[in-house]
Amino acid sequence: MIDIPSGNPALLFALRIAVCFVLVVLPTLAEAEQDAWPMAVSHQVLNTSGQPVGIELAIVVFDDGLDAFDERDARHKLRRVEARIATVLLRDVITEGQRFGPVRVLPADTAFAALTITGSVVHSDGRDMLLRIRAIDVSGELWFEQVFRWTASEQDYLRPSDEPFRPLFVAIANALWTRAQTLSPASIAQLEALAKMRYAAELAPQIFNDYVQQVEGLIRLTRLPAVNDPMLARIDRIRRQEALFIDTIDQQYRDLQDALGPVYTLWRRSSLEQGTYLASYLSRANQRSDDGDSGSFARMQQAYSTYRSVKMQEQDLFEIATGFDNETAPTVLDSGERVVRLEGTLEQQYVQWRDILRRLITLERGSLE
Amino acid sequence: MTPQTLIALLMSATLVTACGGTSGPPPQTYARADPVDMSGDWEVDHARSDNIQQRFNGLARQLQREMERRARAAERGQAIGGSAVTSGRDLLALAEMAELITAPTLLHVIQTASEVRLKRENTFGLVCNTDQRPPAITVTPVGTERCGWDGHQLFFDIALSDGLQIRHRITRSALAEFLVIQTAVYSPSVKQPFVVNKIYNRYDPRKAGYQCTQTLSRGTICTTEESTR
Numbered sequence: 001m002i003d004i005p006s007g008n009p010a011l012l013f014a015l016r017i018a019v020c021f022v023l024v025v026l027p028t029l030a031e032a033e034q035d036a037w038p039m040a041v042s043h044q045v046l047n048t049s050g051q052p053v054g055i056e057l058a059i060v061v062f063d064d065g066l067d068a069f070d071e072r073d074a075r076h077k078l079r080r081v082e083a084r085i086a087t088v089l090l091r092d093v094i095t096e097g098q099r100f101g102p103v104r105v106l107p108a109d110t111a112f113a114a115l116t117i118t119g120s121v122v123h124s125d126g127r128d129m130l131l132r133i134r135a136i137d138v139s140g141e142l143w144f145e146q147v148f149r150w151t152a153s154e155q156d157y158l159r160p161s162d163e164p165f166r167p168l169f170v171a172i173a174n175a176l177w178t179r180a181q182t183l184s185p186a187s188i189a190q191l192e193a194l195a196k197m198r199y200a201a202e203l204a205p206q207i208f209n210d211y212v213q214q215v216e217g218l219i220r221l222t223r224l225p226a227v228n229d230p231m232l233a234r235i236d237r238i239r240r241q242e243a244l245f246i247d248t249i250d251q252q253y254r255d256l257q258d259a260l261g262p263v264y265t266l267w268r269r270s271s272l273e274q275g276t277y278l279a280s281y282l283s284r285a286n287q288r289s290d291d292g293d294s295g296s297f298a299r300m301q302q303a304y305s306t307y308r309s310v311k312m313q314e315q316d317l318f319e320i321a322t323g324f325d326n327e328t329a330p331t332v333l334d335s336g337e338r339v340v341r342l343e344g345t346l347e348q349q350y351v352q353w354r355d356i357l358r359r360l361i362t363l364e365r366g367s368l369e
Numbered sequence: 370m371t372p373q374t375l376i377a378l379l380m381s382a383t384l385v386t387a388c389g390g391t392s393g394p395p396p397q398t399y400a401r402a403d404p405v406d407m408s409g410d411w412e413v414d415h416a417r418s419d420n421i422q423q424r425f426n427g428l429a430r431q432l433q434r435e436m437e438r439r440a441r442a443a444e445r446g447q448a449i450g451g452s453a454v455t456s457g458r459d460l461l462a463l464a465e466m467a468e469l470i471t472a473p474t475l476l477h478v479i480q481t482a483s484e485v486r487l488k489r490e491n492t493f494g495l496v497c498n499t500d501q502r503p504p505a506i507t508v509t510p511v512g513t514e515r516c517g518w519d520g521h522q523l524f525f526d527i528a529l530s531d532g533l534q535i536r537h538r539i540t541r542s543a544l545a546e547f548l549v550i551q552t553a554v555y556s557p558s559v560k561q562p563f564v565v566n567k568i569y570n571r572y573d574p575r576k577a578g579y580q581c582t583q584t585l586s587r588g589t590i591c592t593t594e595e596s597t598r
Contacts, residue, residue, distance in 0.1 A: 072498060109410060282510060285530050297462035300556060305530040307512045311493030365495065 019023040037123070037130060041171035046097050050181050053188050055177075056195065057094065058113035061105060061347070062087045062131065063120035078267075083121050085264060086131060086169075090117070098176050100245045104246045105253055105351035111198040112242065114138050115177070126154055126271030127306030128351040129165050133172050135179070138195040140218045143179045148172055157269040158185040194221050198237040199242075203354075204361045207314065208232060238357050245353045256266050267317055274313060281306055399503050400520035405541050407487075407523065408480040411548050411569035413473075418567040421471070427465040430565075432457060459558040467554045467563040470535055476548070476569055485523060487539070494527045495537065534558030546571055 062083040070076050089104055094103045100115075115137050122130035128151050135143035150168035157164050183191075198219065200208040225232045228238060253323045281302070370374070432455060473489035480486070483500035495516070498505045503517020513530040523539040534555040541548050548569040552560040 064391050109553070248522055278510065297465050299531050300462060300533045301469065303511070303531045303533045304469065304535075307509075307529050308493050310511055315494050315496070367535075 028291070033123075034128075036149050037128070040149045041129075041167055043130070043167050044174055047174045047177050048097050048099065050177075052099045053180050053183060054182070055115055055188055055191055056101045056198040057103040057107045057115050057117065057310050058110075059087055059091050059094075059117045060119075061107055062107045063118070065122055074314045077337060079121060079124065080318045081260065081264070082124050083096065085257055085260070086121060086124075086129070086165075087119070087169075089163060090119075090169045090172055093166070094173045094176065097182065098179065099171055102243075104243070104251050106246060107249065107347040109353070111138060111195070111202050112239075114195040115143070115176075115180075116186075122147055124269035124277060126170035127275050129168055131168065131172070133175075136178055137191055138198055139317075140214075140219065141190065144175060146174075146175070154269075154272065154273065156267070157272065157358050160262065160265065164265065190221065193224060194219065194238070196235075197221060197224070200241055203230075203235070203238065203358050208235075229288050230350070234361070235264050235304065238361060242353070243356060245350070249349065265278070267294075267313075270313060274309060278310070377404060381576060383411075390420075397504070397519075397526075399517065402499070402503065402518035403521045404499065404518050404523075404558050405521050406480060406545070407478045407485065407539065407548060409478060410572055410574045411476040411478065412548070412570040413475075414570045419565045421468045421565060423565070424565065425461070427459065428460060428561075430491075453480045455559045455561075459556065460563075462565045463556045463559050466533070466556070467552065467565050470554060471552050471565045471567055477574075497523065497525065519575075525567060536562075 018138050054179055064076070064079045064083045066079055067078055069080070091103050091105050094100060104113065106112060106116075110114065115135060117133060119131050119133045120246055124130070128149060130147055130149045132145070132147045133146040137143060147272050148171055150165050150171075152164040156162070163169070194212070197208060197211045200239050208225075211222055211225065214220075425453075441541045443502050452503070473492055475490040477488040478485065482578070485495075485496060485499055487495040489495070497516035501517075503519065504515035504524075505517055507514040507516075510560060512527055514528075515522060515526040518524075521540070524533075525537040525539075527535040527537075529535070532555075536553040538551045539548060540551075550569065551564065551568070553564045555562045
């Protein structure tokens with residue numbers, strides 16, 4: 001016999017609570033999180049006024065902003081990809097402005113450049129992107145730490161060649177440039193010298209630690225080695241090799257971005273469309289009372305199609321993110337005396353490379369002594 | 370276990386489920402996980418799978434008989450207890466949903482100790498993290514999914530908004546030559562689930578001579594080269 005269910009009251013109650021949680025509480029939680037977001041940045045033109053300063057910039061690959069990375073979670077994998085792409089996008093915009101010296105993407109935070117930018121992805125869903133950006137110079141002075149936000153509209157996606165979140169990166173680049181313009185030529189020279197000595201102290205602390213000193217929370221130069229110091233010349237050479245390594249892996253970031261960029265933009269665009277649809281669907285579902293139409297094909301099909309679409313989107317993204325991981329290639333470098341092949345993720349390769357440089361310095365120090 | 374025995378067992382399970390008298394799946398307890406390897410490529414065996422039209426016709430005839438019985442009783446001035454009869458429209462809607470949900474004809478299963486990924490043609494895959502005590506629960510704003518091993522069966526229970534619920538149970542035959550996916554679809558307006566059993570035989574996609582992959586940027590891409598997946 002087929003008839004209308006009389007229903008198990010406890011089960012029905014539990015079901016109502018579950019549905020209420022999914023349809024009411026979850027969106028409310030999301031709204032509460034959004035309330036804490038800063039205002040979106042305004043549309044800005046990339047500021048290229050004033051005399052360029054030659055200081056080097058290092059942008060450390062952004063943190064994915066996740067509490068615990070789950071290898072099997074598509075959203076986590078994508079977040080990691082987004083963090084890398086956002087880093088390269090920021091580098092490209094800063095480079096386009098031509099206000100600074102070389103701008104390099106670093107796989108890990110090290111004392112390499114006069115100014116280091118770190119960041120993490122606070123949120124990204126195709127509509128909103130929030131990046132927490134921290135700019136700190138080599139003396140340890142914090143230039144700024146700020147959450148930048150851009151809310152993309154469908155208009156931003158109209159031209160496939162344009163980056164929909166460009167205003168976000170322009171705003172960050174402008175904030176950096178505004179702060180950099182306050183530096184005197186003497187401060188710039190000081191930062192560059194300090195960058196060189198901190199790099200040396202990081203690789204050969206036994207020799208160069210005495211040249212830098214921490215004063216009131218900031219790192220200062222105490223003295224400089226003689227211009228013709230042979231060890232300093234070797235550090236310079238090794239620093240150039242590190243720059244070579246960074247430029248080599250930078251090409252990998254660029255290649256990956258070229259390969260992934262169009263698909264990633266497409267994915268973000270469909271996320272935006274889906275997000276808009278989902279918001280309207282949940283709003284309608286929320287307002288709907290039990291109008292006796294709940295078993296209709298149209299209602300069930302809509303529920304199923306929405307779920308299907310969300311899941312397919314997530315799974316497509318998992319495939320993309322997995323593909324990105326698989327495309328990281330080994331790096332082959334000529335270190336002068338020998339050719340080195342580095343394997344693993346770019347972060348792991350960077351650690352391997354620095355280890356090689358550190359050993360080189362130890363060896364060369366022995367030969368000098 | 371022969372295919373007939375396996376199907377008979379699943380049918381019994383279907384009847385038990387159907388007589389449960391609730392619009393949603395009954396509460397579950399799970400047997401100790403006893404995973405079986407389902408990995409590989411599978412294609413539907415239409416001849417051995419349920420025909421949705423026939424199943425609908427059978428239920429519709431039942432419905433018709435029930436309505437006639439009620440009409441006769443009413444003529445005699447007798448009242449029949451129990452709840453109201455499901456409308457033919459609601460039953461048809463449920464059958465159409467079942468057809469939509471069980472449409473995939475090809476499966477590709479990737480299985481590790483910690484995950485089963487059941488990719489289905491033209492729809493979302495059923496993915497389960499199996500390294501935790503079942504059910505593994507995934508909550509999204511549009512639905513909740515529970516999955517895991519129940520003995521040697523893999524289950525996926527999906528609860529969607531508007532009361533639509535889907536329960537897949539996947540069983541592999543002892544000789545690993547076919548899979549049975551039993552799908553029960555529950556609607557809030559029909560007491561009994563609509564149950565569809567589909568049989569999938571193992572097949573070698575390379576013998577088809579071409580491989581197709583769904584991509585975001587270029588749609589479906591087909592190649593005559595052998596798959597490397």
